Amino acid sequence: MIGRLNHVAIAVSDIEAATAVYRDTLGAEVSAKEAQPDHGVSTVFINLPNTKIELLEPLGENSPIAKFLEKNPSGGIHHVCYEVDDIKAARDKLVADGARVLGDGEPKIGAHGKPVLFLHPKDFLGTLTELEEA
Ligand SMILES: C[C@@H](C(=O)O)C(=O)SCCNC(=O)CCNC(=O)[C@H](O)C(C)(C)COP(=O)(O)OP(=O)(O)OC[C@H]1O[C@@H](n2cnc3c(N)ncnc32)[C@H](O)[C@@H]1OP(=O)(O)O
Numbered sequence: 001m002i003g004r005l006n007h008v009a010i011a012v013s014d015i016e017a018a019t020a021v022y023r024d025t026l027g028a029e030v031s032a033k034e035a036q037p038d039h040g041v042s043t044v045f046i047n048l049p050n051t052k053i054e055l056l057e058p059l060g061e062n063s064p065i066a067k068f069l070e071k072n073p074s075g076g077i078h079h080v081c082y083e084v085d086d087i088k089a090a091r092d093k094l095v096a097d098g099a100r101v102l103g104d105g106e107p108k109i110g111a112h113g114k115p116v117l118f119l120h121p122k123d124f125l126g127t128l129t130e131l132e133e134a
């Protein structure tokens with residue numbers, strides 16, 4: 001069912017400093033910072049030849065990454081995102097198999113303008129898992 005690895009997300013408290021590490025120290029191509037108000041984060045994408053790294057910084061009062069950063073103040077890998085052909089079909093199969101979809105269960109538009117969903121980390125080997133319709 002899952003296809004390509006779309007991105008690995010790293011949560012950070014200072015996205016400018018984190019971007020500089022990837023751009024200047026690691027020599028990667030980086031995007032501009034973008035606010036994602038529907039998701040409570042700001043993002044920068046690091047474009048690698050075979051996938052992307054998504055840097056996440058909290059945005060607003062109730063950011064879903066706030067608690068994670070309290071527990072991991074120097075930052076850390078927050079989620080992986082896999083592409084699927086049909087996100088509602090994927091969701092329905094996963095729910096039937098007992099997986100928990102986060103939020104209201106309906107896909108939201110993600111950073112790439114495509115529908116995304118999040119699956120509970122406790123159901124996927126301790127790893128928060130995002131699905132994005134390719
Ligand atoms: C822009 C978009 C895109 O790419 O298009 C994005 O990525 S937006 C990316 C930001 N959006 C999201 O992350 C949306 C989905 N996330 C959420 O709904 C939330 O962050 C949850 C995953 C439910 C966690 O919420 P919160 O931290 O408030 O809850 P909590 O502290 O009670 O956590 C419940 C348990 O899950 C663990 N836990 C929490 N976050 C985790 C993570 N990222 N990876 C692995 N485990 C994690 C906690 O340690 C805890 O385990 P213990 O009980 O064992 O201590």
Ligand SMILES: [Co+2]
Nearest residue numbers: 009054081130
């Ligand atoms: Co993501």
